[in-house]
Ligand SMILES: Cc1cc2nc3c(=O)[nH]c(=O)nc-3n(C[C@H](O)[C@H](O)[C@H](O)COP(=O)(O)O)c2cc1C
């Protein structure tokens with residue numbers, strides 16, 4: 219990407235300002251979140267913004283960035299700047315990724331495809347979630363319509379059904395996904411007070427399980443459960459019907475029948491049964507390695523010992539992440555875990571990063587600490603809620619622009635050049 223993306227974005231925003239037009243999505247992260255809160259339902263915002271426990275780790279993720287300061291070099295000719303990075307043998311125009319986020323319909327109907335198309339238009343790989351609201355095949359087709367062959371990866375929640383894992387990975391390959399990102403920090407659902415207070419978990423209302431309900435292996439599991447009958451069919455109460463209202467709105471005929479048959483509830487209960495496998499160990503990774511040639515990324519690695527094991531296990535990358543503080547309250551801030559993981563890996567694998575990136579300057583700090591690429595999470599959900607595909611595109615464009623400007627002001631010509639010598643503690 220050319221060294222002028224930052225300047226071009228600035229110029230466009232200021233020019234629009236002269237014409238009396240304000241940006242579609244607020245440029246500042248805090249204002250963006252506030253604006254999205256005003257737009258979203260109480261439950262949807264709670265689910266997206268909320269984190270585990272007292273939200274200490276979520277706060278620590280942000281505080282960790284505040285504790286780092288950039289020490290720029292001057293007189294370095296930064297007139298041409300290069301934001302590109304190489305990942306899995308492909309040069310990418312920027313070091314950004316779209317983090318896998320489930321249930322994007324909470325932000326906007328069709329949100330998975332809209333966000334992925336925005337990423338596609340900028341050459342940012344979209345990591346499609348196992349908890350998506352739309353099947354990956356649909357999202358891949360929407361991305362190809364925006365930009366043929368646009369880069370997508372598939373994020374896998376390792377189900378307790380091996381057949382389902384195999385089926386999802388096969389579908390990801392056929393959908394043109396370039397990597398499998400196995401998320402390891404959600405084998406047990408975190409304790410999330412904001413959701414608990416509202417009694418609201420999207421999945422228990424049939425939202426965010428589209429990868430499952432579109433899967434032949436999963437559907438067979440549901441049929442078996444529905445055939446066993448019992449509890450499933452009898453739990454169709456008015457409250458349950460109301461809870462499924464959003465599904466009924468999308469597919470009135472079929473789902474009313476299904477609801478009577480108990481299938482949606484059977485689907486939800488089957489999902490809750492199979493979505494995670496807390497018994498997983500390092501040895502199980504061989505199962506995946508034997509079934510796909512795609513690069514495997516382990517997401518949710520924080521301990522340097524685990525980073526070394528990941529190298530030994532023959533995976534292709536690790537992603538330092540604490541799931542945005544949504545899983546284990548009291549856990550180390552992701553940024554604070556990054557240097558030790560980078561050290562442990564010692565250049566043998568690329569290290570990816572997420573949890574707390576709120577702008578281009580944060581991205582630069584993570585890159586300087588050794589991340590090859592960084593994933594944007596919550597901010598794009600807020601942009602999606604406010605302005606759909608264009609909103610996400612604007613948010614990503616702004617992040618890239620700020621990264622470009624920060625790089626230049628720090629006195630660096632390429633993201634590959636930055637290292638910890640550029641940083642000091644606050
Ligand atoms: C609403 C929401 C849903 C998420 N769903 C998933 C998911 O399905 N799979 C996954 O691997 N990570 C998921 N994550 C975690 C993100 O991929 C990422 O690690 C996190 O958002 C980073 O924190 P940040 O957004 O505060 O920067 C989710 C995060 C949020 C906020």
Ligand SMILES: O=C(O)C(=O)c1ccccc1
Pocket residue numbers: 320349404407421493541544
């Ligand atoms: O909400 C999440 O962060 C998430 O990824 C998830 C996935 C499956 C079940 C519960 C939570």
